[in-house]
Amino acid sequence: MSRATPKMRDFAERLVVYEAKGNRSSGTKTPVACLVIDKLRPQLATLMGNIGFRALLSRTLALSNTEFPWLRAVHVKAEGSLEGLDELDAQVDPDEIFEGCLVLLAQMLGLLVTFIGEDLTLRLVREVWPKLSLNSLDVGKGER
C-alpha cells in the first residue's frame, strides 16, 4: 500500500523546495529529494539505529518500485545511503528521476507518519530544518 498520498507528496515537495534553495550553488547531480533523505539519515539513525534506518529505507524503496520500476536498480548501502542513482542518468529521463525520488521521499515520510504519527514526524523534520515553518501537514497551513 502506497504511503505517498497527495498530502505526503505535498510535504515532500515543500522539503525539496526548501532544500533546493539552500543547495543552489552545490552543483551536485543527486536529486534534491534524495539529498533530503540523506539529511534525514543521521537524525533517524540516532533514533532507530543504522539498522533501523536501513530497514525503513528498504521498505520505502520497495513501496516506490511499483510506481517507478527503474528504482529496482537503487540499493541501500551499509551506512544507509542510496547507491545506483548516478548510473540511472543515462537510462532514465531526468524529470522521471526527479519525480521518482520525490515519491521515494513521500513514501518515507508517509511510513514515518504511519508508525509514529504526524506530530513526531514533524518534530523530527524540524530538528533537521529548524527554520522551515511546519505547523502541520495540512496543505496551505504551513509556510511554503
Added chain:
Amino acid sequence: MKKRNRKLAKKEAVSQRAKVTIRKLPTGVRGLDDILGGGIPEFSFNIIAGTPGCGKTTLAHQIVFANATARKPALYFTVLGEPALKMLRYQQQYSFFDESRLGTAVRFINLSDVVLEKDLNTVLEEIIKEVTATNPGVVVVDSFRTVVRKAMAGAGELEMQSFIQRLAQFLTSWEATSFLVGEYTVDEMRDNPLFTVADGLLWLSQVAERNSVVRKLQIYKLRGVASVPGLHTIRISYDGMQAFSRTLGLIGQRPKPSRRRRLSVGVPELDKMMGGGLLEGDSLLIAGPSGTGKSALATQFIAEGLRKGEPGIMAIFEERPKGYTDRADSFGLNLETPQQKGKLEILYLRPLDLSVDETMQEILDAIKRVGAKRLVIDSLVGFEMALAPGFRTDFRESLYRMIAALTGAGVTILSTVEVEDKFTEMSLSHYTISFLTDDIIRLRYVEIDGQLRKIMVVIKMRGGNHSKDIREYVITDKGVVVIHPRSTDYDGLTTGIPTRTGPRPSQKEETPPEPKAKK
C-alpha cells in the same frame, strides 16, 4: 553531667552538619513516590527489572517525562530491545507522553549498532560522549540486558564487572540519575555484579491466577531511603502506570475525636435502638439474607446524610446505579439531584480483576472529590467477587486495612454483607470480619403465623450501649420502617422459628392473590 550533655550536643551538631540531603526525583507514577519513601534518590544508579510485558519501559518513560527539562534533559539509550519507532508509536498513546519535549528535553539515542558491532569499551565511550555533550539529569539504557548478553558472549565476567563499575561511577559523577531496564528473573539476581552495584532495584512482575492477571511491583532495595517493603499492585492505563501501596491510606490517619456526633441512619426507631444513632467515624456492618432490605437501609443512610448536608459515596458492586436511584425514588428519596450537584457519587465497580488497593484508591479519590462524610459499600460479597482471584484469598486482611484507611479518612461507613439464614443459629457473616467493624446490625427472616417476617437486632456497638430488643420491621414506600410493639410475644426469634409466649391475636382474613390469567 553537664560535660556529657555538651559532648552529646556537639556530637549531634557534627552529625547533622555532615549529613547530606538526598533530593528525591518524582517518578511521575501516581502512588509510587510514597512506596519509594519520597521518590528516586538523586544521582542513584537503578535497575528496572522484570519479565516481558510488566511495564518496565512505560515506567522508565514516565520517570523521564516527569523529570526532563531542556536544561537538564533525559537521555534514553535504546539497545536491541523494542525498536525505537515502535516504542514511540506505543508510548505516545499515554497521556504523560509529551511529544513537544522530544529532541530537547527528551532525547532518544539508538546504541544497537555499537552494541552489535563493537566491544564494551566502545559502548561505554559512546555513552560517555553523549552524556558529556548533553549533561543529562536522567539516563536510561533500555534494554541493558542485551548489552550484557552481547558483552558476555565476547568478554569475560571480570570485564563485564569492570564495565558496570565504570558506567555506574561515570553516570553518578556526572550527576545523572540512571535506570538500566532489563528482562531478568529473580534467580538471576544471585552472583550478578549488576545487582550488587545498583542503588535501587525496582522489580515488576505479572501474577496469573485462573483467568486473571495482576501486575505487581517490589522494591528489592533502594539505598538512602526507607521504601515500603512487600508487593504492591500496579495498573497500566491511558495515564500510564499507577501504583497502589500496601499501606495505602494507613499513613497519616486522623485519630477519632473523643467526642463524636451521633448520625441518624434515616430510620428513627433504629437510631433509638443504636442509642441515638451511629457514631461519626464508625464502621457499621448490616448483615442479612437477600431481600431483607440491606440496600434499602444503605440508601436511607446516604439520603439522610444528604438531607443534613453531608455528601456521600456509594460504592456498589452488584446492583447498577439506576437500580439504586429507582429504589430511592420509590422511597421518596431523590439521589439524582445530589449527584448532579456533586454531593453524591455512585461508584459502580464490577471488573473482575480489581485489587482492594485500587478500589480503596478509587473510593478515597471520590471522598476527596465530593468531601464525603458518609460511605456505603454494598456489598462486601459483591466486592469480593469483583476482585482478582489472587486478592480473594486475603480478603479479610485487605478489608481490615481498607476499613481502617477509610474511617481514618474521617468518613462513616455502612457496609452490607449477605448471609445465609440458618434455622438453627444466627451467623453474622461468613467472612468472620465482624471484628473489623465497630457496629453490627443483623437482619433476618422469621416464620411467624405462617408468614415470613423480618426482624432486626443491634448485635454490637463499640462506642456505647444499645438496645437489646429484637424488633420487627417492614419495607414500605418509606423504606425500612421498624414497627411496634417493642416487645414481642415470641421466644427463639434468632433461630428463625420462634415459639409463641403470649396469646394468639386474631388475624384479619387476607384476600387471596388473584388467579393467573388463563391462556
